[in-house]
Amino acid sequence: xxxxxxxxxxxxxxxxxxxxxxxxxxxxxxxxxxxxxxxxxxxxxxxxxxxxxxxxxxxxxxxxxxxxxxxxxxxxxxxxxxxxxxxxxxxxxxxxxxxxxxxxxxxxxxxxxxxxxxxxxxxxxxxx
Numbered sequence: 001x002x003x004x005x006x007x008x009x010x011x012x013x014x015x016x017x018x019x020x021x022x023x024x025x026x027x028x029x030x031x032x033x034x035x036x037x038x039x040x041x042x043x044x045x046x047x048x049x050x051x052x053x054x055x056x057x058x059x060x061x062x063x064x065x066x067x068x069x070x071x072x073x074x075x076x077x078x079x080x081x082x083x084x085x086x087x088x089x090x091x092x093x094x095x096x097x098x099x100x101x102x103x104x105x106x107x108x109x110x111x112x113x114x115x116x117x118x119x120x121x122x123x124x125x126x127x128x
Contacts, residue, residue, distance in 0.1 A: 027113030034082030034108035034115040039075075039093060042123035047075040052095040052124075054079035058087035058108075069096065079122075086110040091120060098124035 035056055039049040051069030055062065063081040067074045082089060089106040101122040109116045 025113055030114075031083045032114035033080035033117055034085050034087075035080060035089065035091060035106065035120065036117050037079045037081075037091065037093060037120045037122050039079060039095070039122045039124060041098075042125045048095065048098075048124060049077045049079060050074045052079060052093055052122075054081050055092045055094075056081040056089050058082070058085065058089045061085060061087065082108055082115070084115055086115050093122040093124065095124055098126055101125075 035054070037054055038047070039052045040046065041048045049067050050071045050073075051067065053064060053066035055064045063083070063085070065079055065081055067077060067079070079093065081091075086108050089108060090102065090104045091106050093101045101124050103120060103122075106118055106120065108118050
């Protein structure tokens with residue numbers, strides 16, 4: 001009985017420490033965005049991503065994406081960027097008929113496997 005208990009203890013210890021012992025991570029292969037920006041009209045509160053463009057900058061790194069104008073079915077979609085890129089960002093959203101919206105010092109942090117997505121709401125002010 002004594003021998004079996006020792007083997008069981010060693011097996012349990014190795015089982016519990018397995019990932020740490022061999023530094024195996026169970027990470028997915030999907031791309032996670034560091035930024036997710038919902039676009040809204042600041043006066044009406046309506047979703048307004050159609051025709052909007054996101055530009056995210058961190059040092060020499062820059063990323064952008066946009067949706068085509070005239071597609072109201074895309075208004076509820078979010079603009080995303082900084083795929084798997086941690087850093088301190090300046091985020092700008094532009095759209096025809098609106099003032100540019102900018103937010104500085106947006107910190108995207110790295111997680112164990114992916115970045116931790118920062119969610120923002122860009123309240124765009126209509127031009128007079």
